[in-house]
Amino acid sequence: MKKNNPLILHIETATEICSVALSEGDRLLQVIDYDQSFSHAEKLMELINEVLEGNRLKTSDLDAVAVSIGPGSYTGLRIGVSTVKGLAYAMEIPVIAISTLSSIALGAKKSVNINGSYKIAPMIDARRMEVYTALYDWEGVRLNEVHSEILDENSFREFLVKEPILFCGNGSNKFKPLVEGNSNALFSDATLSAKNMVQPALIKYKNEEFEDTAYFEPFYLKDYIPVKSTVKGLYSN
Known part of the structure; x- marks a missing residue:
């Protein structure tokens, strides 16, 4: 059932910044911006847990999850979307996509x-x-x-x-x-942050503009082209 003041988790991984925010209605409860150059795979779940635990909440309390959909880093977007899909499936909550x-x-x-x-x-x-x-x-x-x-x-x-x-x-x-x-x-020197997703995500929630959790994909804009890493045998995005 749709709520007037939904608890929404917001995930931003489209660039080098890994950012997680939590909102209730139009009120920002907490945001963590971690800027350590594409450490999303290591930090994203840690930041999600930190935000939820800091507000004495569990994933089961969430009403929706919003994700930055791109364009941006292929790897960053893939990590963000796959994490959101996992949460949405497990909690049976809708997914909201926000243009980066x-x-x-x-x-x-x-x-x-x-x-x-x-x-x-x-x-x-x-x-x-x-x-x-x-x-x-x-x-x-x-x-x-x-x-x-x-x-x-x-x-x-x-x-x-x-x-x-x-x-x-x-x-x-x-x-x-x-x-x-x-x-x-x-x-403007304002940096990308999940807190900027609160307002548009709430509008989409109220309008029930949700993604198909099974089939939606990031907006990569361009096909992924691997770049040879300086470490032999590895590729980077």
């Missing part, structure tokens, strides 16, 4: 003191000068397709000549030197 880019955009919006409605361009680092990105309005509506882009001096030029854009996410630092001196290019 929209979560970044929401976090950036909350981090700045800006008067007026700007566009927001979250960026996820995809190695070298490539990022995963999309453009959002100030209310969080996506204005174009999620895509990969090789950054250069001409990126976003058609938008920047018209209005200010707030760039954010772990890929935006690569773009900053390319638009230095452009007063319409603004930047």
Whole structure:
């Protein structure tokens, strides 16, 4: 039965940050952000247990579980989604999928003191000068397709000549030197966190916008291409 103030566990593993949050209705109970460069396999269940135990709760108390769906790290997304599927099956609770880019955009919006409605361009680092990105309005509506882009001096030029854009996410630092001196290019240093999933996850819960636990997959955007590790015989993502 749907509740007015559901207990929702939020899991964010799309980038190098492993983050877990717990909410009751629209109230954030606790969040843990662990930034130790892709340690999700070792830390995710530990963080989940820490958050639940810190609030004297068990997985059986949860009403839903939300997960950052991508785009992002292939390995990170796979770990997050497989963990969520396991919890959802075991507890017989619904799964809520949240766009990683929209979560970044929401976090950036909350981090700045800006008067007026700007566009927001979250960026996820995809190695070298490539990022995963999309453009959002100030209310969080996506204005174009999620895509990969090789950054250069001409990126976003058609938008920047018209209005200010707030760039954010772990890929935006690569773009900053390319638009230095452009007063319409603004930047937020807000980091990706599961706490930014609370509001959109609650809306989806109330609207019963749940995923098919058996069949839903992360949004990888691009096919996985293994990269040769510096350790002989190993590959990394």
